[in-house]
Amino acid sequence: MDAGRRIGDFATVERHAQVLHDLDPVSEDAVRGLMEARAWVGDRTNALKAYARFEQQLTEELGAKPSPELVRIADLLRQGRRPGRPPEQRAEAAQPSVVSERHERRFEAETLIGREQPFAQLYDAWLEVRRGTPRIMVVTGDPGVGKTTLTNAFVSTCQMEGAVVARAQAYDAERELPFAILAELIKQLTLQRTIGGTDPEALSELARVSPEIFSVFPGVPKPVEWSAEVIPLRLADSFLKAVEAATDEGPLVLVVDDVHAADNASAAILHMVARKLPRTRLLLILTGRTNELRTAAAPSALVSDTTVRALQGLELEPLSAEAAERLVTALAVGADAKIKVGDLPTSRILQAGNGNPLALELLTKEWVAHGSTSLLSDIEALNTQPVANIGIPRAIGAVFDRQIRRLDTTSRASLDLAAVLGRRLADLPLYQVVGLSPAAGGEALTRLLEEGFLREVHGGLEFRNELIRAQAYYAMAGPERQHLHREVGGLLAERNVDDASSSNLEVAWHFLRGGDPGRSLTYAIEGAGAAMQVGAPYESEQVLSALLHQPCGKEHSERIQLLLARALVDQSKADDALPILGELVVSAELTSRTLAEVTQMRAAAIYLVNQDVGESHCEAAAQALAAARKTDDVELIARALFEYARSGAQSGDDDRVLAAKKEIDNLLEDEKARLVPILHTAQGFCHYFLFDAKASAASLDVARVLLAESPRVTELSYVLNAYGSCRYHLCDFAGARQSYIEGLRLAKRVGDDSRASIISGNICALLTTVGEYDGAIEAGRESVQLGTRALNHPLLMTCLTSLAEASILAGDRTQALDHMERAERWVKEQRSWSANMEFFCQGACVALLMGNLSLALSLIGSAEERAWGKERCVPNPGVFEKLRVFRAAHVGGVELASAIAKSARAKFRGRHPLYYLTVLAGAAWLERRTLGCNTPETLAELEVFDTPSLRGYHALQVAQGFLT
Numbered sequence: 001m002d003a004g005r006r007i008g009d010f011a012t013v014e015r016h017a018q019v020l021h022d023l024d025p026v027s028e029d030a031v032r033g034l035m036e037a038r039a040w041v042g043d044r045t046n047a048l049k050a051y052a053r054f055e056q057q058l059t060e061e062l063g064a065k066p067s068p069e070l071v072r073i074a075d076l077l078r079q080g081r082r083p084g085r086p087p088e089q090r091a092e093a094a095q096p097s098v099v100s101e102r103h104e105r106r107f108e109a110e111t112l113i114g115r116e117q118p119f120a121q122l123y124d125a126w127l128e129v130r131r132g133t134p135r136i137m138v139v140t141g142d143p144g145v146g147k148t149t150l151t152n153a154f155v156s157t158c159q160m161e162g163a164v165v166a167r168a169q170a171y172d173a174e175r176e177l178p179f180a181i182l183a184e185l186i187k188q189l190t191l192q193r194t195i196g197g198t199d200p201e202a203l204s205e206l207a208r209v210s211p212e213i214f215s216v217f218p219g220v221p222k223p224v225e226w227s228a229e230v231i232p233l234r235l236a237d238s239f240l241k242a243v244e245a246a247t248d249e250g251p252l253v254l255v256v257d258d259v260h261a262a263d264n265a266s267a268a269i270l271h272m273v274a275r276k277l278p279r280t281r282l283l284l285i286l287t288g289r290t291n292e293l294r295t296a297a298a299p300s301a302l303v304s305d306t307t308v309r310a311l312q313g314l315e316l317e318p319l320s321a322e323a324a325e326r327l328v329t330a331l332a333v334g335a336d337a338k339i340k341v342g343d344l345p346t347s348r349i350l351q352a353g354n355g356n357p358l359a360l361e362l363l364t365k366e367w368v369a370h371g372s373t374s375l376l377s378d379i380e381a382l383n384t385q386p387v388a389n390i391g392i393p394r395a396i397g398a399v400f401d402r403q404i405r406r407l408d409t410t411s412r413a414s415l416d417l418a419a420v421l422g423r424r425l426a427d428l429p430l431y432q433v434v435g436l437s438p439a440a441g442g443e444a445l446t447r448l449l450e451e452g453f454l455r456e457v458h459g460g461l462e463f464r465n466e467l468i469r470a471q472a473y474y475a476m477a478g479p480e481r482q483h484l485h486r487e488v489g490g491l492l493a494e495r496n497v498d499d500a501s502s503s504n505l506e507v508a509w510h511f512l513r514g515g516d517p518g519r520s521l522t523y524a525i526e527g528a529g530a531a532m533q534v535g536a537p538y539e540s541e542q543v544l545s546a547l548l549h550q551p552c553g554k555e556h557s558e559r560i561q562l563l564l565a566r567a568l569v570d571q572s573k574a575d576d577a578l579p580i581l582g583e584l585v586v587s588a589e590l591t592s593r594t595l596a597e598v599t600q601m602r603a604a605a606i607y608l609v610n611q612d613v614g615e616s617h618c619e620a621a622a623q624a625l626a627a628a629r630k631t632d633d634v635e636l637i638a639r640a641l642f643e644y645a646r647s648g649a650q651s652g653d654d655d656r657v658l659a660a661k662k663e664i665d666n667l668l669e670d671e672k673a674r675l676v677p678i679l680h681t682a683q684g685f686c687h688y689f690l691f692d693a694k695a696s697a698a699s700l701d702v703a704r705v706l707l708a709e710s711p712r713v714t715e716l717s718y719v720l721n722a723y724g725s726c727r728y729h730l731c732d733f734a735g736a737r738q739s740y741i742e743g744l745r746l747a748k749r750v751g752d753d754s755r756a757s758i759i760s761g762n763i764c765a766l767l768t769t770v771g772e773y774d775g776a777i778e779a780g781r782e783s784v785q786l787g788t789r790a791l792n793h794p795l796l797m798t799c800l801t802s803l804a805e806a807s808i809l810a811g812d813r814t815q816a817l818d819h820m821e822r823a824e825r826w827v828k829e830q831r832s833w834s835a836n837m838e839f840f841c842q843g844a845c846v847a848l849l850m851g852n853l854s855l856a857l858s859l860i861g862s863a864e865e866r867a868w869g870k871e872r873c874v875p876n877p878g879v880f881e882k883l884r885v886f887r888a889a890h891v892g893g894v895e896l897a898s899a900i901a902k903s904a905r906a907k908f909r910g911r912h913p914l915y916y917l918t919v920l921a922g923a924a925w926l927e928r929r930t931l932g933c934n935t936p937e938t939l940a941e942l943e944v945f946d947t948p949s950l951r952g953y954h955a956l957q958v959a960q961g962f963l964t
Contacts, residue, residue, distance in 0.1 A: 001033050006123045007116040008153060010040040026058055028070055035073055036160050044077045051077075073160050112153045113330060114323025115146065121314055122154045122285070126161075129283040130251055134310045136274055136284040138259075138303045140293065141316035142452055142464055143399040144358025147287040148257055150316065158253050158283070164194045164246065167255040170262040172402065181256055181266035182239065183209040189246060190216050198245040202238035209235065236269040240276060247280040255285045259299045260292040267298035274308045290315070291452035295406070318355025318464075325350060327357060331364040339368060342785030345376065352379050354465040362396070362467070379466045382473055383422055384509060384542050386481075390474050400471040403451055410436065414444035415453060418463075419472035420484045424506075425454070426461045433487040486514035493523070505531060508543055517550040525556070528563050534711040537570035538751040558587065562594065569601045570714045572754030574608035581605060592627070596636045599624035603643040607650065608754065618656070621647035634673045638664070642682035649689050650834045652870030661686035677706040681719055688726065691877065691912045697726035714755075717746035721759045728762070729914040733770050733949050740766065757787035761799035768806045771952030776806035784819075797823045797835055801842035808849045809955060820846055837866055838875045844883050848960040860887040878908065878915030882922035882962070894930050901926055917944065917953070921962040928964075 001020075004012035017033025024030065031054040038047035051066070051074045058064050066074075112119065118139075125135040139147050155165050166188035168181045187210045189195045195203070196217060204223045207213040208231065213220055226234060246252045256262060256270070274284065286303060293300050305311065319327060328349050332339050345367065353360035367374040378390045407415065413434040418425040431441030445461060448454045453468060454461050463469040473481065489510030492503065504527030511520035524547050528540035544564040552560070561580050568577035581602040584590065590598065603620035621643040628640035641660045648656025664683045667673045674680075684699035700723040707716040720743030728736035740763050747756035760783035767776035780803030787796040800823035808816040820843065827839040840863035847856035860883045867874050874880045881904035888897035901923040908916040924942055927934050934942065945954040945963065957963040 001029070005036075005157065006120050008112050008119040008123075008157070009116065010037040013037050026054070026061060028054075028067060032070055032073065035070075035077070036157075039073075039077060039160065040156075048074060048077050069162055072162065076159060112149065113327045114319040115150050115153075115316075118150055118314055118316060119154060121312075122150075123157070125312065126154075126158055126163075126251075126253075126283055129253075129281050130161075132279050132281055134277045134280050134282045134284075136277075136286065136308065136311045137314055138311065139285060139287045139314045139316065140290045140303075142291075142318075142356065142455075143289055144356050144396070145316045145318060146357040147316055149357065151255055151257065151285055151287055155253055155255060155285070158251070161251075163251040163253045163283075164189070164192055164249075165253045165255070166192070166194075167257065170256060170258045170260075172261045175261055175263055178263055178265035179209045179235065179269075181262045182235065182269055185254055185256075186210040186239070186242070187212050189242065194246045194249065194252070195242040196245075197248060198238075198242045202241040205234045205238035206242060232265060232269065236272045239269060240273050243273065243282055244278065244280055247282050251281040251283065253283045253285065255287075257287050258289070259286040259303065260288040260296045262296075262299050264298035267296075267302050271298065271302040271305065274302065274305070274310065277310055289452065291403075291450060294450070319357060319360070320355070321350060324353065324355050324357075324360055327360055328353075328364050331361055332368055335365050335368040342781070342788065348376060348380065352376060352466040354462070356465045356467075359396070359465040359467045379470050382466070382470060385546055386473065386513060390470055396467045396471060400468060400475075403453065404472075404475070406451060407447070410440070411444050411447045411451075414441060415448055415472050416476050416480070417484055417488075418445070418448065418454070419469050419476070420481065420488060422469070423462070425463070430488060430491055433484060433491065482514045484514075485510045486516055489514060489516075489519070503527070505539055505543055508547075512543075512546055517547065517552075521547065521550075521552055521556060525559055525563065528567070532563070532567055532570065534713070536750065537567040537714065540564075540567040541571065541573075554589075558584065558590070558594075562598065565598070565601055569604055569608075570750065571752045572608050574605035577601065577605045578609070592630050593633065593636070596624070596627040596631050596633070596640070599627045600636065600639050600643060603640075603647070607643070607646060616651070617647040618651050618653065634667060634670075635676050635678060638667065638673075638676055638679040638682055641667075642678060642685060645682060645686050645689070649685075649873060649875075652833050652867070652873040654689075654870070654872045657686055657689050657873075661690075675706065677703040677710070677712070677715065677719070680706070681715075681722070684722060684726070688722070689873075691908060691915065693726050693729045693912045693914075697723060697730060700726060713746050714750050714752065717743045717750065717752070717755055717759075719743075720746065721755070721762065724759075725762060728766055728769075729912060731913045731917075731949070733766060736766055737763070753786045757783045757785075757799055758795050760786060761795065761802050764799070764802045764806055767952075768802065768809065768956065769953045770949050771955060773806055773810040773952070777803065777810060780806050784822075795835075795838075797826050797839050798842070800826070801839070801846065804846050805842075805849065805956065808846065809952070809959060813850065816846065816849075833866065833870070834873075834875050837863060837880075840866065841874070841876055841879050841883060845879065845960060848886075849956075856883075857887055857890060860884070861891075878904075878912070878918035881907075881915075882918050885919075885922040885926055886962075889926055889929060894926070897926050898930075917950075921945075921957040925962040 001013045001016045004010060004016065013033050014037030017030045017037065020027050021030035021034060031050055034050045035047040038044070038050065051070070054070075055066055058066060065071075122137060122139075125137050129135050139151060141147050155163070155167070159165050166185050168184035168188075170181055174180045186195075186206050190210055190212045193216060195206075198206075200220055203213050203217060203220045207220060208223050243252065243254075259267065262270075270284070270286075286299075288299065288303065293303060303311075303313075318324075325346055328344065328346050329341055332341070332344050344364075349360060349363045349367065353363055363374075363376050363379075367376050375391065378386075404412070404415075414431065414436065417431060417434050421427065421430060424430065426445065428438035428441045428445075431438065431444070436444060445454065449456065449461065453463065453472070455464050463472075476484075489507050492510065493507045495503070504523040506527075508520040508524035508527055511517070511523070524543045528544050531537070531540045540563060544560055544567060547560050548564060561584055565577045565580045565584070568574070568580070581598055584598045585595070585602060599620070603617065603624045606617045606620045621640070625637075625640040625644050628636040631637070641664055645657045645660035645664075648654065648660065660682065664679060664686065667679055668683065680699045680703035684696045684703065687693075687696035687699060700719055703719045704716070704723055707719060710716070720739050724736045724739030724743060726736075727733075727739060740759050744756055744759040744763070747759055760779050764776045764780035764783055767773070767779060780799065783799040784796075784803060787799050800819045804816040804819035804823070807813075807819065823839060824843070827835055840859045844856045844859040844863065847853075847859060863874075863880065864884060864887070867880070871877075871880075881900065885897050885901045885904070888900055901919065904919040905916065905923060908919060920938075920941055924934055924938050927938055942963070944950065945957070954963065
């Protein structure tokens with residue numbers, strides 16, 4: 001428990017306290033731990049209930065009472081006073097001669113995440129103080145970094161452990177009021193009756209600034225009149241005596257928050273006390289902003305005096321990414337308990353907040369309240385199309401206003417330009433825009449660093465968080481911002497750079513934000529095309545969407561539409577792409593090549609939508625193939641053939657797939673055609689459809705090698721996923737996992753949530769097969785989160801059913817049912833034949849896992865009915881054939897079931913290992929059902945299920961009832 005207390009981990013304290021309480025119900029240490037842990041999370045009711053039970057049990061069993069320390073904790077939890085007194089005591093207290101009872105303010109614990117080490121440093125200082133060694137802790141950091149939160153959380157712990165706590169908050173507006181901080185500290189110590197043992201003459205002096213002393217301590221003489229020069233010295237000496245008297249009774253914690261704003265008189269007195277501290281039980285905590293302490297004379301002298309041995313510094317850094325993510329999740333759930341963590345734009349909030357807890361809190365709560373129209377979206381638009389105005393939270397605005405008043409003209413101009421430049425703010429030659437040489441620009445940035453606007457990270461500079469940048473950006477008038485953007489765009493356009501795509505897009509954005517779309521047009525089109533070549537479709541989409549509604553010629557307009565459609569399809573945003581492609585496809589001015597590109601993208605978009613949109617995937621694919629053949633371009637024909645084959649697989653038309661494969665094989669006879677990656681990808685797809693996983697893997701491996709050195713990241717991501725699926729079905733699970741992970745990385749890089757979701761779903765299925773259920777559930781959840789976020793996802797149902805299987809094998813039937821219900825709702829929305837087939841089969845498998853025989857047989861019957869005449873095209877033929885065997889045995893008889901099993905084993909033997917194992921499990925079940933046991937030959941084949949890498953697959957077949 002002590003180790004947990006040291007780092008503020010009261011969940012651990014509670015666990016150990018509960019164990020101790022179970023062993024010894026009258027252990028005061030256990031009850032104290034339970035009370036502290038409940039109080040830490042704000043659950044005072046249960047903390048006091050634990051105390052009441054303990055008090056009653058102690059009286060009944062031992063005739064004893066709780067210790068004074070535990071009684072004090074209970075009193076604090078009752079807001080510092082005992083509940084109710086007899087009437088005669090109340091009447092006595094009403095007499096003027098009787099002094100009012102002690103009033104002690106209880107400090108509430110606050111959410112503390114990612115501050116375990118600083119908390120431990122404060123707690124170590126507290127332990128030394130309890131042993132009689134005074135300590136002064138100076139907690140510094142940027143505005144909003146969590147100094148006050150850490151301090152409040154810590155002093156609540158000290159208070160629970162017997163400390164008297166007095167806290168004073170310094171304000172800029174009160175800086176000129178002498179002794180303001182000192183007066184507040186003395187007032188709190190007086191009301192808590194902590195300094196009653198102080199020499200009356202010293203109390204008399206302190207009464208100059210805290211008249212409460214006269215009412216709390218009757219008989220204290222009025223202070224002697226001294227000259228103004230002597231009074232501060234007398235106050236300092238008296239305050240030191242009061243501190244000594246207070247610490248004689250117990251540990252004392254004094255807190256001065258925002259000491260940089262403290263009045264000089266109070267700071268000077270605290271400084272003198274710090275230098276003369278005897279061996280007392282005093283912990284003095286001073287919090288302040290690093291940059292503002294430099295300009296505050298007396299507070300700066302206090303916190304930087306190296307001759308004070310008790311002084312220790314504690315600089316708070318921004319939160320780590322992991323801690324920041326935990327904080328965002330906790331804040332969101334606290335603001336709305338119904339919110340789904342997967343819906344949170346956590347990465348976007350982390351990027352904008354930059355580890356600053358206050359910024360993270362503001363952005364998170366604002367997003368929970370307003371969603372897509374929140375401040376977060378407005379801040380992100382700074383790099384693309386800034387909104388006209390933005391509502392910066394007052395907490396950030398107030399800090400910014402104080403800081404900006406200290407800047408000279410040159411530094412202010414540099415701040416304005418830095419806000420416009422964003423990530424380029426350290427590009428010194430650009431500061432000529434505001435009339436500064438590189439050297440002068442560097443000097444100005446140094447000043448901004450010292451003032452706390454910027455921070456240094458890995459040798460570079462950046463704004464401390466995007467809220468500060470937004471405040472600086474919108475502090476400028478609109479015409480000034482536009483002028484700076486145009487000037488920066490002009491300078492960047494003159495440069496010769498290696499990364500033309502990134503540079504051109506940046507130049508285009510500056511001209512757009514500068515109100516000059518004409519100059520941005522050429523740079524935007526060139527940059528967007530180059531960006532897509534290197535796997536950055538999202539960046540292309542942003543700038544092209546902005547240009548789409550700008551006035552320009554028809555030639556440029558069609559080029560923008562074509563590039564935008566390609567960027568959208570590359571991100572699987574088919575709903576947004578289809579209207580644009582619909583306009584283009586009817587244009588009479590398109591070249592044959594452009595028409596082939598447009599029709600192919602339109603067919604791909606219809607596949608992604610996976611709904612009846614007025615034209616079937618098959619019709620669109622046929623139109624794309626006809627247009628491609630007119631170009632005599634092998635790559636365009638290959639892409640159209642791939643779409644043609646895929647439409648056949650989705651609709652259950654195996655003739656289409658066979659026709660596509662034949663034409664692909666003919667094209668591959670040409671040596672030059674063999675260098676086209678999509679041709680090998682299409683061939684691999686056809687092989688896979690025909691159950692030849694080995695041949696499919698070989699074709700996809702060629703495509704993978706050809707794409708490895710190319711910039712076509714989107715296409716490579718698809719190929720890696722397909723290759724991983726081939727390795728998976730060949731039972732090479734290590735190779736499959738490696739390929740999936742690399743494909744997932746690329747899909748996330750280009751921002752294709754749909755593709756990333758599909759790959760994560762495949763990883764879920766793979767990990768379930770090898771028996772890693774925790775990892776499977778984690779991957780499955782990520783898959784569903786990404787798929788839900790994606791605008792279009794043709795295989796979301798598969799991701800849900802895979803997660804359902806992993807959940808039920810891990811013992812969570814409730815979650816499994818929830819996932820299946822979501823899958824059923826999804827598939828009812830006019831989905832394709834293939835999607836419905838997949839649902840019927842996977843639903844039957846989950847029904848078997850649940851032990852629901854009637855539902856399983858019903859779903860299998862629906863699958864067989866839907867597959868009539870298209871059995872060769874079902875999306876998961878191994879599972880389908882196994883389920884057919886199962887239903888035939890229950891409905892059609894043993895002979896029919898045996899014939900199906902025999903045919904399926906012959907179809908997959910030596911061609912598709914995983915499908916064969918699936919059918920083998922069904923055949924073994926049928927054999928045991930018919931003969932009562934398995935034949936020696938079948939038993940020999942079943943030994944493969946004992947392979948460690950197949951333990952999950954074995955467990956799945958056992959759970960479904962096919963294996964024992």
